[in-house]
Amino acid sequence: MSWSKHRIFLIVFILLFSVELFAFSQGIICIKPLLLSLFLYSILLALASYFVGMRFYIPMINHLPNTYKGQKYIVLTFDDGPNPNSTKALLELLERHEVKANFFLIGKHIEEHADLAKELHTRGHLLGNHSYSHTGFFPISSTKKLRREIEKTNKLLEAISLKKNTYFRPPFGVTNPLIAKVVKDLNMKTIGWSLRSYDTVKSKTQLIQKLKSNLRDGDIVLMHDIESSLDVVEKFIEYAKENGYQFVLLSEFFEKK
Ligand SMILES: [Zn+2]
Incomplete structure (x- = not known):
């Protein structure tokens, strides 16, 4: 199965966010890093929608082999x-x-x-x-x-x-x-x-x-x-x-x- 970049980033994001969430629940960090991660991930998703060269969601053909x-x-x-x-x-x-x-x-x-x-x-x-x-x-x-x-x-x-x-x-x-x-x-x-x-x-x-x-x-x-x-x-x-x-x-x- 070939994985889209989107799927790989989603897994990485969930892992990182879970660690942050745990750290937040233990009082180790404040809420700002969580909000920043969410914000950056949203920006990435939006940019990836518009830039075909990123081939983020679909293995798009942008060039001859x-x-x-x-x-x-x-x-x-x-x-x-x-x-x-x-x-x-x-x-x-x-x-x-x-x-x-x-x-x-x-x-x-x-x-x-x-x-x-x-x-x-x-x-x-x-x-x-x-x-x-x-x-x-x-x-x-x-x-x-x-x-x-x-x-x-x-x-x-x-x-x-x-x-x-x-x-x-x-x-x-x-x-x-x-x-x-x-x-x-x-x-x-x-x-x-x-x-x-x-x-x-x-x-x-x-x-x-x-x-x-x-x-x-x-x-x-x-x-x-x-x-x-x-x-x-x-x-x-x-x-x-x-x-x-x-x-x-x-x-x-x-x-x-
Ligand atoms: Zn058109």
């Missing part, structure tokens, strides 16, 4: 589509540069723009699950609700690809023990990232610069299927190709042939 280091393979991922304002243009751009990408789609967007979702698949891009509603409440939903969100989108994806979907990217990159349980029960792979574009907030010049200076072999690059990132995507692809990087699909590394 090390065995491929030096091969200059990178994975381009787009979240939040399909989007009537950008998906078509993005598809044409990718076709022009002969790049295949990985799209983490929102279930309700698939229902609203089924033709775009189908086109992504027929043009050879990989589709994955990015929840059904992508609401801000997703990370604080019950196990039942989380399961419903993920299963509903899996059904929509599977109707298009005619095969089981195993790829999941949590909305906002947030994870917690309940999401970890549902993903494990559904036997899915959670995909994070090693290079985040911040294409929803940063200026285009800053973005390109950041992507160029931080790009490394095996990176999984997070972008969004939005109109404003089209220029950035094109410049990024041109830079990566000029520097010998090859774009690959997750299925080439994480599915048995």
